[in-house]
Amino acid sequence: MNLVFLGPPGSGKGTQAKRLSERLKAFHLSTGDLLREGVKNGTPLGKKAQKYMEAGELVPDELIVGLIEEKMASGILDKGYILDGFPRTVPQAEALKAMLDRNKKKIEMAVLLDVPDEEVIKRLSIRAGIEGRADDADVNTVKNRLDVYKKQTQPILDFYEKERILKKVHGLGHIDEITERLYKAITGK
Numbered sequence: 217m218n219l220v221f222l223g224p225p226g227s228g229k230g231t232q233a234k235r236l237s238e239r240l241k242a243f244h245l246s247t248g249d250l251l252r253e254g255v256k257n258g259t260p261l262g263k264k265a266q267k268y269m270e271a272g273e274l275v276p277d278e279l280i281v282g283l284i285e286e287k288m289a290s291g292i293l294d295k296g297y298i299l300d301g302f303p304r305t306v307p308q309a310e311a312l313k314a315m316l317d318r319n320k321k322k323i324e325m326a327v328l329l330d331v332p333d334e335e336v337i338k339r340l341s342i343r344a345g346i347e348g349r350a351d352d353a354d355v356n357t358v359k360n361r362l363d364v365y366k367k368q369t370q371p372i373l374d375f376y377e378k379e380r381i382l383k384k385v386h387g388l389g390h391i392d393e394i395t396e397r398l399y400k401a402i403t404g405k
């Protein structure tokens with residue numbers, strides 16, 4: 217199964233995509249993780265992405281689409297995947313669709329983890345203390361990420377609604393409980 221996980225920053229996309237990918241035996245691809253790894257290792261992509269990430273802005277579409285094209289071409293996604301944090305803009309969603317159309321493939325479901333702003337701000341400030349991520353540390357950067365989500369990522373919901381593959385899942389509660397909710401929404405079991 218090919219899935220897309222959507223939701224505001226801190227909604228639990230990463231946490232849940234990791235768990236569900238193990239359970240569904242799907243490949244977990246997080247653009248956020250790939251970018252952070254690039255920044256840590258000083259790769260050309262990491263160097264270009266760093267300033268955007270630290271400001272709570274999105275990394276330019278062409279860099280991200282190039283990254284996904286590379287992963288698709290490598291074959292690691294051939295047996296099913298969860299895309300975590302991609303697409304994040306309508307042009308990214310369109311580029312993904314075009315890429316898949318060319319290979320006669322498709323996304324079966326786009327899952328939105330629905331979490332209110334106050335909870336997101338709370339979770340990210342806790343994570344700032346644990347992981348020390350630059351984009352979590354400053355409350356203004358977190359608020360900017362939420363603004364960016366509303367302006368640039370939320371329109372994707374209409375895109376997937378039109379494709380009739382959007383599924384909304386309530387994202388508040390214990391992590392295990394949400395994993396079960398997602399599993400049921402995805403598999404119907």
Ligand code: B4P
Binds near residue numbers: 248300
């Ligand atoms: P991401 O890595 O995707 O960061 P995120 O949105 O903050 O992560 P997520 O929502 O997955 O949070 P998580 O589950 O880990 O992106 C980082 C940056 O990279 C972006 O801002 C952007 O600059 C760039 N980027 C990435 N993809 C891009 C793209 N496609 N285009 C352009 N730019 C891109 O969980 C958050 C916290 O909540 C954790 O600490 C977790 O422990 C906690 N938590 C999870 N579930 C919980 C629950 N049920 N209850 C309580 N706490 C919970």
